[in-house]
Amino acid sequence: MGVAVRSTKTESGPIHYRYFMNVGPQHPSTHGVLRLIIGLYGEYVLSIEPVIGYGHRMHEKMAQSRPWQAFLPNTARMDYACCLPHQHCYLSLIEQHTGIKVPPRAEYIRVIAVELNRIASHLLWLGAFLLDLGAFTPILYCFDDREEVLDILENLTGARITHCFFRIGGVLADIDDHSANRIREFMRRMRGRFSVYHKLVTENIIFIKRTRDIGIITPDMARRYGATGPVLRGSGIAYDVRKQQPYSAYRDFSFDVPTGSRGDCYDRYLVRVEEMQQSLCIIEQALERMPAGEIRAPVPRTIRLPAGQRSFSVEGARGEVTYYLVADGTDTPYRLKVRSPCYANLNLIQELGQGMLFADMIATLGSLDLVIPEIDR
Amino acid sequence: MKRYIIELVQGGASLLAGLGVTLRALVAQPVTVPYPRKKLPMQPGFRGHPMLVRNPATGAFTCIACGTCMQRCPSRCIDITAARTESGTKYPARFQLDFTRCSLCGICVEVCPVSGLAFSRSFAMPHRTREACKYDLVTRGEEGT
Numbered sequence: 001m002g003v004a005v006r007s008t009k010t011e012s013g014p015i016h017y018r019y020f021m022n023v024g025p026q027h028p029s030t031h032g033v034l035r036l037i038i039g040l041y042g043e044y045v046l047s048i049e050p051v052i053g054y055g056h057r058m059h060e061k062m063a064q065s066r067p068w069q070a071f072l073p074n075t076a077r078m079d080y081a082c083c084l085p086h087q088h089c090y091l092s093l094i095e096q097h098t099g100i101k102v103p104p105r106a107e108y109i110r111v112i113a114v115e116l117n118r119i120a121s122h123l124l125w126l127g128a129f130l131l132d133l134g135a136f137t138p139i140l141y142c143f144d145d146r147e148e149v150l151d152i153l154e155n156l157t158g159a160r161i162t163h164c165f166f167r168i169g170g171v172l173a174d175i176d177d178h179s180a181n182r183i184r185e186f187m188r189r190m191r192g193r194f195s196v197y198h199k200l201v202t203e204n205i206i207f208i209k210r211t212r213d214i215g216i217i218t219p220d221m222a223r224r225y226g227a228t229g230p231v232l233r234g235s236g237i238a239y240d241v242r243k244q245q246p247y248s249a250y251r252d253f254s255f256d257v258p259t260g261s262r263g264d265c266y267d268r269y270l271v272r273v274e275e276m277q278q279s280l281c282i283i284e285q286a287l288e289r290m291p292a293g294e295i296r297a298p299v300p301r302t303i304r305l306p307a308g309q310r311s312f313s314v315e316g317a318r319g320e321v322t323y324y325l326v327a328d329g330t331d332t333p334y335r336l337k338v339r340s341p342c343y344a345n346l347n348l349i350q351e352l353g354q355g356m357l358f359a360d361m362i363a364t365l366g367s368l369d370l371v372i373p374e375i376d377r
Numbered sequence: 378m379k380r381y382i383i384e385l386v387q388g389g390a391s392l393l394a395g396l397g398v399t400l401r402a403l404v405a406q407p408v409t410v411p412y413p414r415k416k417l418p419m420q421p422g423f424r425g426h427p428m429l430v431r432n433p434a435t436g437a438f439t440c441i442a443c444g445t446c447m448q449r450c451p452s453r454c455i456d457i458t459a460a461r462t463e464s465g466t467k468y469p470a471r472f473q474l475d476f477t478r479c480s481l482c483g484i485c486v487e488v489c490p491v492s493g494l495a496f497s498r499s500f501a502m503p504h505r506t507r508e509a510c511k512y513d514l515v516t517r518g519e520e521g522t
Binding site: 066069070071072073074077137141144147151154155156157158159162164167172173196199200201203204205206 | 384387388389391392394395397398399402408420421422423424449451452480481482483484487496
């Protein structure tokens with residue numbers, strides 16, 4: 001952290017000393033390579049300027065310079081904590097653009113895998129967020145549960161993170177009885193664990209004092225910045241792509257969209273915990289009603305992308321993920337734009353953080369659940 | 378003042394409830410294992426780096442060095458040098474996998490027309506040099522790793 005001092009003369013006369021402090025790019029509470037240039041007056045934050053781009057890997061350029069199939073592993077490397085929604089979005093876009101129909105069983109397997117990934121991502125966030133607040137214990141419980149999800153996903157997709165599991169027209173592997181029973185066993189375990197989290201975190205007085213009425217995002221402000229996901233739903237707007245524009249097999253399942261009432265850090269925490277329960281609900285329904293049949297549609301060996309443009313949105317763990325494709329008739333996209341939810345959510349912090357105490361600003365930043373490689377791409 | 382005392386009592390109770398959770402974990406079985414001495418079973422679905430498959434009858438590699446995997450690899454990390462036997466069939470004289478670039482997507486295994494590639498089970502592969510990460514799957518397969 002570098003510290004520089006500048007003095008500014010205010011209208012009333014006295015000189016206020018304003019500190020400029022760098023948080024990051026390698027700071028534990030920024031979860032990646034985010035740099036915040038923070039103007040401080042004592043412990044109070046006057047201004048925040050996020051500096052991004054340290055993890056830029058030219059993913060969009062890569063998509064434009066090679067056949068579309070070759071971009072498949074890239075989709076898993078933007079949001080490393082919850083990559084399956086990205087892959088789901090990309091492949092659904094290509095399938096819709098080329099008119100490939102996905103068998104119902106494959107759609108169900110995709111939904112189960114995505115929801116498991118969402119639970120893993122929220123558990124990771126929960127542990128890391130509480131670590132930001134100075135609580136060390138919960139992350140151990142979270143990682144214990146997350147390990148179970150990762151084991152299931154590893155058996156299914158072959159990797160613990162950065163899964164490359166979905167394929168054009170379907171998925172790579174089927175969920176057999178053994179895997180289904182493992183998922184059911186995990187659901188039983190996870191449902192019993194929420195009471196532990198409530199005792200450990202939700203009802204904890206220190207946690208409540210650190211998060212209640214801290215970092216309040218009003219619905220208007222959330223709309224202005226284009227916030228999505230739990231950040232938007234924490235502010236009381238029930239917008240979920242799975243409900244608003246049902247894609248894949250989400251039309252078949254009944255689930256609630258949890259919302260907060262005040263829009264503070266505590267509400268965003270509650271929304272995410274409730275979302276994990278809703279994800280379990282979706283997985284349960286999907287396992288029960290899983291249709292028999294193929295897991296992969298027969299597709300031609302070479303698929304060209306017809307000229308035209310198209311976009312597709314899915315609900316990631318952090319918000320709305322959108323892929324926008326412009327194709328010119330070859331097998332290489334002319335342009336592929338990725339809309340990452342974290343970029344919009346990060347922008348909130350500039351306005352939100354002004355006038356806050358430094359420790360509250362860190363709590364607010366943690367509650368936004370940012371994955372920086374997704375912003376930098 | 379009354380509110381303060383209520384909050385104090387309720388807050389204290391919430392902390393004790395949290396401590397209860399921790400205390401139960403203290404007497405429960407540990408969930409971790411001391412890694413090098415004890416290892417957890419690997420998941421059957423684990424996908425390691427690609428390796429060449431042998432024909433169980435003849436013991437020779439089933440790979441016909443057609444180069445499909447080389448073309449379809451997103452990271453372009455496969456390089457095959459083909460050779461021909463006296464009877465004229467193609468076989469890989471050298472099958473180089475640059476593991477520093479491989480993203481383990483599994484597309485090579487999927488597209489192989491003769492199922493000549495499979496996923497290995499090795500996951501701990503530290504190397505001292507970058508060059509050592511370039512595996513020749515022909516000789517690596519013969520080593521049985």
